[in-house]
Amino acid sequence: MRATSSGRDVASQAALRMLMARLPGVTAVDGAPSIEPPASGDPPTVQTAELVEGSSMQVIKVPDPEADAQSGFAAFLDGAQQVQVMGDHAGIPIVYGTVSAAVRLRVNRRMVTWEGLPPRVKRSFFLPRRYLPPLSEVPSLVGESQLEVVDSAKANKNGSFPIMHPTALLDSAFRAVNEMREQLEHEFAEAWCASEKAPLFIDGGISGIPNASSSCAVGVVKSHRTLFAEGDALRTVFRLSKGERSSVFRVSPRSRSTVYSWYLRVRDVSHHDSMWGLVRVEIARCDRPTERADEISRWVIAEMSPLSLPDGRWDKMAYGIRDCEEFLRAIS
């Protein structure tokens, strides 16, 4: 997933003009500044995972990671989002979000766009409707696209709404954009798994994908706000060297599918912190997790070349995912 921001482009300016016509009192903000992902998204946590391979977390050397550098992944899926504060209405931030997703197929070692589901770009205003007057009905002019508006101030699972604080409203808008992007990514993953058999490399977890039981979806998680190991098990994970993986364990998030997962070190950690080159792989549950984990670990390691530089996350990022991000940057 990529989160970026930039100044107003032609499309967003047109959308802002439409919004201003329907919501009097909105003033444009110079430069359309972006909002960074909220620092207090999900708090860092550790969880004890249920092992499905052995009785304790082990360091397992991936067999011959360099011998067969050919990867079995046929395609890569990633999404991108762009969040901008376009305007202001009496202190209420007017947030404009752009989300996009695409599957990039590898043909003869070169990346092309998968035609099974063409890339999609969605642009919407994320407005806290409960704190704003209703939008007036203004008929669209010929040639104008419809103004998409998403309510970003919905009640959370506890039934509480975000307070009328600009920062809180920005955080809730960001979460709404995030959800929209995840939803879009899931649509692509499902479309792939419904029509293709070859494995798909997905940037991020797959437990949220309704059809995650498909063996073709492989998620590779680069961020580790939640660590699925504690105590000695966690120390075992941190001890992983390049080409080593942890034991396979089960991840069962609430309201999401249960998947198998393991940690994998894809880069030499010497002179770096413990998270350097550490990814967590998610696959659908299967009968022979050890063989499957070894095979997919080899593929993931193979995908680390060429480097994804100059991206700052190059130690964990597969080049195919970087290609997706560059593609989405170009079209959105």
Next chain:
Amino acid sequence: MSRLEALGRVVATERKPNTPHEFHFWTAIDSPVGIGTIVRVDGAQPVDGQIPHIYGIIVEGFSYTDLQTPLHDVMSHDGSPTQAGFASTERAEIRLYTAAVLRQIPEDPLQPVPMGQVFLAEEEDVQVALRMDGYLRDGAHTGIPIGVYRAGGTDAVIYLDADFLLGPEAAHLNITGVSGLATKTSAVEWLLASIFEHFPEDKGSIAAVCFNVKGPDLCYLDQPGRIEASDEQLYEKLEVDPKPFQSVEYFAPYTAKGLTLNTFRNNEALLDNITPLTWGLREVLQFAEVLLNKDDVDAKADALIDFIKENIIDKEFSDPILQKKHMVQSFADLDAWFRDVLQGMERKDGDSWRTHHVATIRKVRNRLSNISTRCAGLVTDSGAVSDLPFGSFGDRTVYVVDVANLEEDAQDLIFARIVSKLREHLERRDLGVKHLIVFVDELNKYAPGDGADTYVRKMLLDIAERGRYLGLVLFGAQQFRSQVHRRVVGNSGTALFGRMDPDELSTPGYAVLSPATRTKLATLEKGQLMVRHPHFTQPIFVRFPRPSVMQGREGSERYPQSSEVSIESAVLRGLRPLDPSITLTWVQDITALYTEQEVIRARNATLLARPTDVKAYFTAQFRKIIPAQPAPRPMAATIRSAPENDPYGF
């Protein structure tokens, strides 16, 4: 890829914008385009109700990946190049090209090239792009094929406009290329064949005079050469018959000894269309300044030479100091006249004669007499003249003047006189043809950009600047265009470039070409040319077929040059093409009693006259000598025998 599919898209950024004369586009990695490929852009938006079409030629290409620094690639593969091949994914890569605009339609208003799809130009597109459609119309076809443009499956004939190649609109052609690749000579041979085949009938007759200044390259234009199947296809495409020139005449002076012709083409089998080139005093004195430099000929000497021209040559001249009347018609006559004048002055013990000082007379005598020595073989003491057929030049005929083996002075004299005569006849419209091409190689030498202002250079400048009004067209060639006089190359409407020397390409004259185009020029194969023509806004790369004439090297192996032979053999070689019945024995019988000079003079006179009865004419050239009869031996007087009783007898 279908020919109708787009092969690229125009792109423009603030840093690299498109202009009315240049645009950028990207293509797929495997797109069949390269430097010199012609493309067509179809604009997306109509201008004045018309979708714009822009034609361009690729002049630069770029390729890069998303790498920020090469170090990242090193790190990707742990510093091992062999590992790079195992990466599952190739880096994203771009092929970005820059094209120079050849033509925009509509041409007005002239706007920057719009965004749009890019297509490979097909044959019809090439004609429009190069504005050839203007002179390839039915009924007004003045196209002369120069070669075939090839790119991505497109084979398009490239035509030069005869009006801009041979006048009157523009004229002259200049060819540049490194030596040794046969590019320059081959290109001229091919182009002459193409001109002779395609020059419009309604524009009149045309011929060519080629000066062979080095090697045997132009010596076998009438002999068939070896061409390959690929060349035959080109000939067919270009609609030129792959055969040697049907009408070629060769001219060469004799060697200093005067026995054989001083040319690579003096093999007995090829003597039927070669004519000796010999001039007498009258012809040479007309161009004395070619051979006499300014240091030699001061005002006083110039005055004496003028006096000789006005009053001595071809006139009966008498003077009180002379012992006899003189009729000077040859160098030998002139020398006799000088001797008589100087002896007369000595007798009178005078310092001057008719205001000319004795020292000046001696100096002019020395310089003029020296000419026949310096140009031996060309200049005859006898005054016999054998020349090009001025006044009866034939249509589609090549006249080759072989000066390759001559001294520089003789080359200059031949060049100056022949070009002057051609010019005179073209001015009077009585040369025999309406248009004449003069091919001169080594312009570096004959029309250098720096150095002395020679007579030959002045003549070349004159042709370059005014020749097209007369129908006199200069096809010049050289290795280093930058070293040729700017007015000579500048007046050449059409320029051809073969493979170029990198040093030459680094000179300012080539700065208008892109680095990629210069690189391509430095690596051109045989048979490839870059063409500049007034109708083309950018240079075009073409392929031309190997000339269908025997190449110099092959010719010199098949027809080896004859070495000096005996006087009888030389006469036989000269006369047998005129009368095959002549034998060596007959020549020996006829010439046995005469001096070598007399025999050579008789042969030259016969070759010049080309009589019906060769034997009779040749025999008649000799003074009558009554063969010496052996004197009857006087009867020896009988020696009386001594008496037997002679006491003194033994």
